[in-house]
Amino acid sequence: MLEKRILTQRFNKYDGLSIRQYIDLDGFKALEKAFSMSSQQIIEEIKLSQLTGRGGAGFPTYIKMQAMLNETRDKYLVCNADEGEPGHFKDRHLIEKDPYQLIEGMVISAYAVGANKGYIYVRGEYNNAIQQLEKTIKIATTKGYLGNHICDSDFSFELVVRRGAGAYVCGEEFALMESIEGKPGRTRVKPPFPTEKGIFDYPTLINNVETFCNLPTIIEHGGEHYSTIGSNHAKGTKLICLSGNVKHKGLYEVPYGTSINDVISELGGGTANDIPIQMVQIGGACGPIIPPRLLNMDIDNEAFEIFDAKMGAGAIIVIDENYDLFEIVLRNMQFFLHESCGKCAPCREGHIQIVKLLQKFVNYQATHKDYVSLQSLAEVIHTTTLCGLGQTSPTSVISTMTYFKEAYDKRINQQNKE
Amino acid sequence: MNLQKILEKHAFQKDHLIEILIDLQNEKTYKFVTEEEVSLIADALKVPVSHVCGVMSFYTLLSFDERGKYIIQVCKDVPCYLNDDFNVLTTIEKALDISCGDTSKDQFFTLEQTACLGCCDEAPAMRINNKVYTKLTKAKVLRILEEYKEGILC
Ligand SMILES: Cc1cc2nc3c(=O)[nH]c(=O)nc-3n(C[C@H](O)[C@H](O)[C@H](O)COP(=O)(O)O)c2cc1C
Numbered sequence: 001m002l003e004k005r006i007l008t009q010r011f012n013k014y015d016g017l018s019i020r021q022y023i024d025l026d027g028f029k030a031l032e033k034a035f036s037m038s039s040q041q042i043i044e045e046i047k048l049s050q051l052t053g054r055g056g057a058g059f060p061t062y063i064k065m066q067a068m069l070n071e072t073r074d075k076y077l078v079c080n081a082d083e084g085e086p087g088h089f090k091d092r093h094l095i096e097k098d099p100y101q102l103i104e105g106m107v108i109s110a111y112a113v114g115a116n117k118g119y120i121y122v123r124g125e126y127n128n129a130i131q132q133l134e135k136t137i138k139i140a141t142t143k144g145y146l147g148n149h150i151c152d153s154d155f156s157f158e159l160v161v162r163r164g165a166g167a168y169v170c171g172e173e174f175a176l177m178e179s180i181e182g183k184p185g186r187t188r189v190k191p192p193f194p195t196e197k198g199i200f201d202y203p204t205l206i207n208n209v210e211t212f213c214n215l216p217t218i219i220e221h222g223g224e225h226y227s228t229i230g231s232n233h234a235k236g237t238k239l240i241c242l243s244g245n246v247k248h249k250g251l252y253e254v255p256y257g258t259s260i261n262d263v264i265s266e267l268g269g270g271t272a273n274d275i276p277i278q279m280v281q282i283g284g285a286c287g288p289i290i291p292p293r294l295l296n297m298d299i300d301n302e303a304f305e306i307f308d309a310k311m312g313a314g315a316i317i318v319i320d321e322n323y324d325l326f327e328i329v330l331r332n333m334q335f336f337l338h339e340s341c342g343k344c345a346p347c348r349e350g351h352i353q354i355v356k357l358l359q360k361f362v363n364y365q366a367t368h369k370d371y372v373s374l375q376s377l378a379e380v381i382h383t384t385t386l387c388g389l390g391q392t393s394p395t396s397v398i399s400t401m402t403y404f405k406e407a408y409d410k411r412i413n414q415q416n417k418e
Numbered sequence: 419m420n421l422q423k424i425l426e427k428h429a430f431q432k433d434h435l436i437e438i439l440i441d442l443q444n445e446k447t448y449k450f451v452t453e454e455e456v457s458l459i460a461d462a463l464k465v466p467v468s469h470v471c472g473v474m475s476f477y478t479l480l481s482f483d484e485r486g487k488y489i490i491q492v493c494k495d496v497p498c499y500l501n502d503d504f505n506v507l508t509t510i511e512k513a514l515d516i517s518c519g520d521t522s523k524d525q526f527f528t529l530e531q532t533a534c535l536g537c538c539d540e541a542p543a544m545r546i547n548n549k550v551y552t553k554l555t556k557a558k559v560l561r562i563l564e565e566y567k568e569g570i571l572c
């Protein structure tokens with residue numbers, strides 16, 4: 001079995017609303033155990049588990065928790081459910097199919113770091129997820145798993161939902177904090193980092209939905225046990241969002257160390273109509289596009305440190321030979337052009353120019369000079385922009401220039417002949 | 419719910435500005451916010467009008483323009499594109515005789531594009547107001563439009 005279902009173990013076993021059924025499926029066991037532990041003990045287990053952030057950057061979770069614990073002021077917990085990176089739908093599934101698991105993970109984290117108020121920032125397009133969360137938060141509060149004196153302990157934690165309003169960049173943690181404060185989601189200059197100066201200037205711990213959802217299993221079975229799952233580079237399981245030209249698109253949970261190829265062929269059933277794979281984009285619009293010969297690579301973050309890009313949040317987008325490479329790259333860059341917050345010039349202006357250049361490639365009008373301009377522009381955006389949006393947006397350009405150079409050459413030559 | 423009620427629900431808190439604007443817009447048949455409402459909100463929350471305008475213009479889901487009763491948003495990102503063998507957008511453009519970005523003359527539909535709706539596992543996808551429709555086929559899209567017109571869907 002390629003799949004290992006831990007975070008998705010309760011999917012479709014209950015309706016995502018009944019707290020009784022969640023408890024019958026061993027829900028809130030970890031929380032009760034957590035209340036018998038000290039903050040430091042909990043963080044120690046997370047450290048042993050080697051859990052890393054599942055929102056894209058792969059930062060060790062315990063380090064941020066430890067930094068929070070060392071702060072003595074009021075503290076906030078934030079769950080990043082903005083999930084705007086094209087090709088991702090895992091956080092939506094986690095919320096819609098097992099919202100209590102997320103709530104339980106957040107309460108464990110809040111208790112460990114000493115935060116009494118938490119926000120779940122959900123993108124405004126996720127209407128069902130928002131309603132589901134609002135209902136389940138109410139139910140959990142009535143049943144004593146949220147609010148004052150949780151499970152008769154001294155600990156209190158209030159959780160509220162905040163809606164986004166259609167801005168991808170708000171998934172970036174600094175922009176997200178601005179948005180929670182009711183402002184346009186423009187990133188901040190860093191440091192200070194959120195754990196020092198977050199929402200309303202208070203220490204804030206921000207984690208992705210999937211990251212929080214890992215906490216109950218780590219606490220219930222211990223960090224050491226968790227660290228036996230996965231590969232040398234990364235521990236635990238990863239939710240994979242498989243889409244594009246495959247027979248069985250969908251959400252799959254696999255241990256780190258699984259190869260991209262196995263996910264596509266065994267779980268995805270290969271391409272629809274068995275047309276050969278031309279390329280695969282990993283991690284969404286900001287991720288690298290790689291050729292079939294690299295698909296035996298693991299889904300580990302480390303293994304993905306090509307072009308400074310990481311595995312991202314788990315999207316695998318399969319593209320068969322029927323599609324034009326330049327059309328795909330153009331769509332990626334049009335996405336970033338639209339989503340740039342406009343605060344820094346290389347991002348604002350750079351994406352306008354890069355889209356123009358790619359349009360020339362799509363229309364068979366590009367010259368060698370355009371190729372050189374595209375290359376240097378991608379490099380400038382990657383190295384000089386203020387936040388992760390521009391730092392990662394040109395990855396599809398840079399990676400295709402590396403792996404599909406002949407496609408660029410061919411396109412330029414076709415123009416010359418016409 | 420009128421504006422005053424919405425402001426009360428959010429206890430006149432500044433940081434709830436985006437929530438207030440979303441709630442207000444959702445209440446309206448034609449899904450937009452007026453300049454008059456912007457100054458009322460600015461007054462009530464004790465923030466500059468320019469701040470509210472800044473928020474209005476930053477977020478794609480907020481609008482100063484009067485739009486249709488039903489806002490159709492077709493997903494434009496790669497995973498949907500790879501599964502769209504009939505062209506969802508042009509199918510709707512033809513069926514409603516409007517271009518992307520326009521509102522129909524009877525102000526019933528507005529047609530827009532959207533970024534990924536997080537339903538790539540059921541691509542292609544579109545959203546009409548707060549409902550998402552997936553696994554679209556040409557016949558399904560045309561049927562959905564008809565059912566809105568007939569009031570079966572709303
Ligand atoms: C442009 C941009 C968009 C992002 N969008 C998301 C997102 O939608 N969800 C998310 O969890 N993290 C997103 N991130 C990463 C966050 O900034 C942050 O690293 C993450 O929420 C930390 O949580 P983690 O450590 O649990 O992964 C984004 C980053 C950038 C630069």
Ligand code: FES
Binds near residue numbers: 087499538543
């Ligand atoms: S790309 Fe259309 S829903 Fe994700």
